[in-house]
Amino acid sequence: MLSYFPDPYENELLYSTIARYHYYSGNLSNAHTLKDLFNISTVKPSIFIPIGIKTLADKIRNKKYTVDYLLQNHTIYPLFSPFLNQKTRNHIINGVDSGKGRLNSLRIMRNYDNLKYCPLCAKEDYNKHTEAYFRREHQIPNLNICCHHNCKLKTYPISRLNVSPDSFIRFNYSLVEKEINDNRAYTDPINEKLDKVLVNSAYHLLTSNFQNAENSLRQRYLYFLRSKNYMFSRNKINELKLMTDFKNFYTEESLSYWNLNFDEKHKYNWIRRFLQRPDGSQDPIKNILLIYFLCGDLYYFFSININDELNFPFGEGPWPCLNPIAEHYGQNVITNFELVKNRSIMGYFKCSCGFTYKINIFDKSRFTNLTGSNIVEFGYEWEEKLKGLILKGYGITRLAMEMKCSDKTILRCSEKIGLRDRINSDKKYSHYIFNKNINQDQKMVNYKKRILNYIEKYPQATRSQIRRNLHSTISWLRLNDPNWLEDHLPSNKSPNFTYNNEQYWHEKDDKLYSKVLETYNLIKNQPMRLTKGRIFSKSGIKVNNFIKLPKTKAIFDSIVETIPQFVTRLVDFQCRKCFEEYGEINITKVRAGCNYYMRTNLQKLINERMDYNIRILVRSTNSG
Structure with missing residues (x-):
């Protein structure tokens, strides 16, 4: 149990609190501090998530400081946790608990050695607490703007690269006091929108305990992609349309400023890889940009229950009938609906009068603003009234007014019920059956x-x-x-020749044999292993089956090398090259040329082959 441990300030980085402990404890050695706090003296302190937090929490007298409290309030773990899959999340938690884990799972956290601070925040903290400290919201990778004062962050003059790996860097206000007055607001009209989104959203993630347990990150992205009509049928994403709209939304200049621009035609650009596996993307910046583009609100993105939205998208029934000529128009008389998932997710509502309409689950305003494209079928009651009015001799304009639809709809439906010739109109309309759900x-x-x-x-x-x-x-x-x-369908037409023709295969075998032999002669004296793939690449041919190519198969069997065979030839090549350049065989230079294989179990073979080449050289020198 520790006799003393400083209380962390609001949003103080845990690394900064440990550095203050080291300063006030009077420990002369960093190893003593590590031993006091973590029972281990051979670990490099991490800026983001120190390993061994559980040991530290157990040693602090104040039981308020649990592992969960320290992680959520004094590290940047909450920024990453909503975007991590469960396996990575468990790996990190187990690592900080046991003190033996590795945080390399978060690739974006690697090789981060500079601490940042806001001049105005540092001044306020110093005036309030008589000392400044490193805030966690300022250490977010790739963000260099203060979310409180909109000024540019500065790099602390002492870098971890300039001190020993186990050192703790405490915020010394006197080192930066001269720069505190340089607190100009950050203004960049081109990137202002993107800066504001990233900085405010990142701080919101840090200070809010978002959980992603109900639905996976991929399910959430697919839901919102579908809501914005970026989905084809069978859960395929319209990537080109999405990337074009994404660039127009943020502008190419802003994306380039943050090194997030991409080429839509490139097969492996970051947004394509991101969409293929969002649960594996750990960069919160990319996640924030896509969420803001699709949803506009981080809280809504994580709080919405996707299962409820898909299973009960229109709430509890009943739902209204929207037949404009029915007596029960607008009344909640429909008790069930059918949910159809295709390119979009539609709810089909059918009333007892036969009137059927469809509503997109992402556009529920259509209940009060129905359009012609939402109507699936007018139903028998509507058609019977239309039939009666046509037989009474009503004109098309009056029919449209009575039936509360367009002239073209009247013409289409009159054709369906066989009374088109009773209406005197030359208007053009598309000839199709109105009910698209054809048998x-x-x-x-x-x-x-x-x-x-x-x-x-x-x-x-x-x-x-x-x-x-x-x-x-x-x-x-x-x-x-x-x-x-x-x-x-017509039968398959046979080709002009058969691939079983012996003459064809004999000619092909000779041609391939010549190409392989020519390629072999070109590369046999080079320090590269002779494999099928390399010979195919160099000669420009590709063969999957050698059954009918005996000569080609024979030459491949004779020239393709195993690894020991190649290493033997490589040592001979390096020895010969060394002798030609320096007049002697320099063992160090030969080993350098075979460096990759020196780290394998072939080291003994390399040494034996070098001895063999040296003996041959000595023998030839003595005989000469």
Whole structure:
């Protein structure tokens, strides 16, 4: 139990508190302080999350300072924890508890050796506590603006690179007192929006205990991506549209300033890798930018229960019927709905009058502002009234007023019920059945008819040509009736020659043999291992099966090297090169040339081969 340990100030970095303890305890050696606090004297103190916090918490008399309290209030762990998967989170907790863990799991925390401070915060702290300290919100990697005063952070003059690894750097106010007056506000009109988002959001993460237990980070991102229409069907992301909008939202200049710009065409840019595996991305800055872009609010992003939103997106029923000509219009008479997940997630509501409409779960305002695209089917009651009004001789304008829809909707529906010829109108409209949920059997008939008509019109068309011109039709029939499709498509056309032709394989074998032999002669005297992959790369050929290529297989078997064979040739090469340049075999230079393999179990082989080359050289010198 420690007889004394200073109380950490508000948002003080735990490393700073330990440094103050070292100063006030009077310990002359850093190892003594480490032994006092962590029962170990051979550990490098970490700025971000000191290892062995549990041991420290057990030794402090004030039981308020538990492991969880110190982690949440005096380290920057809360900034990272919402974006870590459970395995990494447990690894860190176990590490700080046992004192034997490694914090290299957080790649962004590595090699961080400079402490930062805000001049105005330091002055306020000194006036209030008669000493300054390092605040944790100022140590966030890549952020250099104070979230309290909007001034640029300064680097403390003493770096960890200039002191011993086990040293503690205490904030000495006298060292920076001259720079305290330089407190100009940070202004950058180009990056102001992005700076404000990052700094304020990072501080909000630090001071709020966000938990991500209910849903994984990936589930949350997919939910909000779908809400912004960045999803195709089957959970595929429209990456190009997302990246374009993301750049327009933050501007390329701001992203370049933070080293976060990217090329949309590059296959492995950071945003593509991020979307593929968000649970594995530990950089809070990238997470903050994407969350703010998709959601605009960190608290809402982490507090929303995705399962409830997906299972009960429209709250508890009943829900209103929106049939404009029904007596029960606007009344809550619909007791259930069907949830359909495709490119977007839609709720289908069907009333007893037959009127059916759909609402996107991310656009619930449509309950009071229904548009034509939301109507799936008007229903029998609506159609019966339309039929009666048409038979009474109503004109199209009056029909549209009575039925509370557009002229074109009247024309389409009148065609559906077979009364189009009773309406005198030359207006153009699209000829399709209003109910888009067409019967599957009818869809099957239509698609088969489309295939047969195309084959009748183009009798010489091949399977590939039909597939290119009727891609969606072919794909749908392949899933729903593959046997019919196979029976009615043209048969596969055979190529002009057969791959079983002996003459063809004999010529190909000779050609490949010549290329491999030519490549071998070019690289056999170079210090590189002869492998199939290297020969393929250098010669520009690729062979997966050597069954019908006996000569090519034979030359590959004779020239491809095992690792010991290559090491033997490499030692010979280095010895020969050393003798040509210096007139002698320098063992140090030969070993340097074989450095990679000196660290393996081939070291004995290398030494024996060097001795062999030296004996050969001595023998040739004596005989000469």
